[in-house]
Amino acid sequence: xxxxxxxxxxxxxxxxxxxxxxxxxxxxxxxxxxxxxxxxxxxxxxxxxxxxxxxxxxxxxxxxxxxxxxxxxxxxxxxxxxxxxxxxxxxxxxxxxxxxxxxxxxxxxxxxxxxxxxxxxxxxxxxxxxxxxxxxxxxxxxxxxxxxxxxxxxxxxxxxxxxxxxxxxxxxxxxxxxxxxxxxxxxxxxxxxxxxxxxxxxxxxxxxxxxxxxxxxxxxxxxxxxxxxxxxxxxxxxxxxxxxxxxxxxxxxxxxxxxxxxxxxxxxxxxxxxxxx
Amino acid sequence: xxxxxxxxxxxxxxxxxxxxxxxxxxxxxxxxxxxxxxxxxxxxxxxxxxxxxxxxxxxxxxxxxxxxxxxxxxxxxxxxxxxxxxxxxxxxxxxxxxxxxxxxxxxxxxxxxxxxxxxxxxxxxxxxxxxxxxxxxxxxxxxxxxxxxxxxxxxxxxxxxxxxxxxxxxxxxxxxxxxxxxxxxxxxxxxxxxxxxxxxxxxxxxxxxxxxxxxxxxxxxxxxxxxxxxxxxxxxxxxxxxxxxxxxxxxxxxxxxxxxxxxxxxxxxxxxxxxxxxxxxxxxxxxxxxxxxxxxx
Numbered sequence: 001x002x003x004x005x006x007x008x009x010x011x012x013x014x015x016x017x018x019x020x021x022x023x024x025x026x027x028x029x030x031x032x033x034x035x036x037x038x039x040x041x042x043x044x045x046x047x048x049x050x051x052x053x054x055x056x057x058x059x060x061x062x063x064x065x066x067x068x069x070x071x072x073x074x075x076x077x078x079x080x081x082x083x084x085x086x087x088x089x090x091x092x093x094x095x096x097x098x099x100x101x102x103x104x105x106x107x108x109x110x111x112x113x114x115x116x117x118x119x120x121x122x123x124x125x126x127x128x129x130x131x132x133x134x135x136x137x138x139x140x141x142x143x144x145x146x147x148x149x150x151x152x153x154x155x156x157x158x159x160x161x162x163x164x165x166x167x168x169x170x171x172x173x174x175x176x177x178x179x180x181x182x183x184x185x186x187x188x189x190x191x192x193x194x195x196x197x198x199x200x201x202x203x204x205x206x207x208x209x210x211x212x213x214x215x216x217x218x219x220x221x222x223x224x225x226x227x228x229x230x231x232x233x234x235x236x237x238x239x240x241x242x243x244x245x246x247x248x249x250x251x252x253x254x255x256x257x258x259x260x261x262x263x264x265x266x267x268x269x270x271x272x273x274x275x276x277x
Numbered sequence: 278x279x280x281x282x283x284x285x286x287x288x289x290x291x292x293x294x295x296x297x298x299x300x301x302x303x304x305x306x307x308x309x310x311x312x313x314x315x316x317x318x319x320x321x322x323x324x325x326x327x328x329x330x331x332x333x334x335x336x337x338x339x340x341x342x343x344x345x346x347x348x349x350x351x352x353x354x355x356x357x358x359x360x361x362x363x364x365x366x367x368x369x370x371x372x373x374x375x376x377x378x379x380x381x382x383x384x385x386x387x388x389x390x391x392x393x394x395x396x397x398x399x400x401x402x403x404x405x406x407x408x409x410x411x412x413x414x415x416x417x418x419x420x421x422x423x424x425x426x427x428x429x430x431x432x433x434x435x436x437x438x439x440x441x442x443x444x445x446x447x448x449x450x451x452x453x454x455x456x457x458x459x460x461x462x463x464x465x466x467x468x469x470x471x472x473x474x475x476x477x478x479x480x481x482x483x484x485x486x487x488x489x490x491x492x493x494x495x496x497x498x499x500x501x502x503x504x505x506x507x508x509x510x511x512x513x514x515x516x517x518x519x520x521x522x523x524x525x526x527x528x529x530x531x532x533x534x535x536x537x538x539x540x541x542x543x544x545x546x547x548x549x550x551x552x553x554x555x556x557x558x559x560x561x562x563x564x565x566x567x568x569x570x571x572x573x574x
């Protein structure tokens with residue numbers, strides 16, 4: 001035991017120092033959310049714990065003031081739930097097609113999945129923008145959800161996961177006379193549950209934090225999501241810091257709760273779908 | 278009859294993958310094709326397009342601001358690779374060590390930054406790297422007697438802020454990828470090596486590194502993509518798409534500036550095609566060099 005204590009202590013100190021750097025920005029935001037905006041403009045974001053300037057005013061303003069914060073919040077929540085559910089269902093279905101069958105063109109199609117993972121979505125911004133404009137989907141949530149509904153990374157992950165599922169399940173289903181779709185819905189989907197948890201977190205994160213494309217598509221202030229709304233608070237005059245910081249602080253909470261709740265599945269799920277050589 | 282057709286084992290797989298085929302055709306092939314077409318035209322939204330041949334590309338070659346954007350994106354990508362591959366790999370190996378206390382706690386805390394949106398994280402970092410004496414980084418420098426630095430006004434210091442943001446957000450994610458890779462390495466390999474008297478360093482070089490190769494390739498691939506396509510980080514740090522002397526301008530930032538801010542869609546499309554070409558060339562050669570394609574066959 002005594003021989004172990006030094007390496008243990010060294011590792012602990014090393015990671016504690018790293019952890020300190022990682023958590024400092026969170027700490028700074030948290031204490032700044034209790035300070036008035038002028039304080040921020042004058043001194044920037046810092047770690048000073050000065051009780052004389054700290055108050056709950058920002059939080060009171062967040063919950064009772066006249067602003068659109070909670071509209072953005074619920075828009076984001078709605079969009080995230082819809083987008084994640086649809087993306088997971090559609091991507092899992094596609095992944096099952098790739099994992100369970102041999103069919104003509106399968107390899108070609110799967111190479112397309114891999115290629116998409118390497119093509120920056122950003123280069124499609126303009127043509128997608130004009131496409132959205134031309135088919136009249138501007139300013140709708142459909143324009144945000146549809147392009148990502150068969151997500152390449154999610155398909156890839158689910159397919160990796162399904163490789164570990166024994167094909168006997170499918171054979172047994174066929175023997176019992178279940179249809180191809182019945183096998184998928186009744187036998188395979190239940191087995192995929194852990195991977196759904198991992199992908200729900202990953203897609204949930206992306207959707208909740210998604211900024212650029214929604215920012216381009218949505219022009220109606222009533223449809224703004226949280227990141228877009230927070231961005232509108234950033235004016236050159238810096239007069240909205242009261243709401244900006246407390247709003248930023250508050251926007252992290254839902255995704256934190258989701259992460260903490262599903263954390264175990266998340267790390268297990270990531271491992272199960274790990275890239276294998 | 279139709280039902281029987283749709284339910285046959287030959288047709289079912291196509292039904293399963295149909296959503297992907299549709300999305301691929303509508304949201305990737307068509308836009309890519311139209312982007313390529315647009316890059317040979319002069320287009321403004323709501324106006325008649327005009328065919329201009331390769332003049333957009335010609336102009337790009339002589340466009341100093343575009344070259345600056347390419348350089349910025351390339352440097353950013355290389356530096357993120359240098360930081361965000363070896364360090365997370367090392368951290369993953371260390372955190373996996375049998376003497377590690379509080380492993381789960383550290384894993385989660387390292388992942389926390391990735392949960393914040395770029396808008397929020399960028400704002401936090403902009404304020405931390407503020408030029409006032411009292412802002413976080415400058416107040417730390419002050420303890421060592423260093424004068425306040427105007428981080429976001431200089432090329433090098435601006436990049437330090439950008440890279441700090443990237444390192445903060447992605448170290449934990451990449452570490453998690455490497456951790457999942459480590460789980461696939463059987464313990465017996467290490468035990469056998471110990472019996473042969475291998476040192477920890479030898480074990481790392483001879484067992485861990487080679488067996489982490491698939492994970493490493495995956496992480497490199499997504500990092501190249503993310504590095505070259507970076508935009509919002511810069512937009513948030515400089516509170517807009519205009520940084521002094523374009524020190525924070527990226528390729529996508531330039532695409533956005535030309536296409537959305539100046540309604541110069543044809544020229545912006547050419548920027549996008551160049552970005553696509555750069556990404557594909559780098560990634561395909563990286564994958565070829567690492568022998569990824571040989572393995573697939």
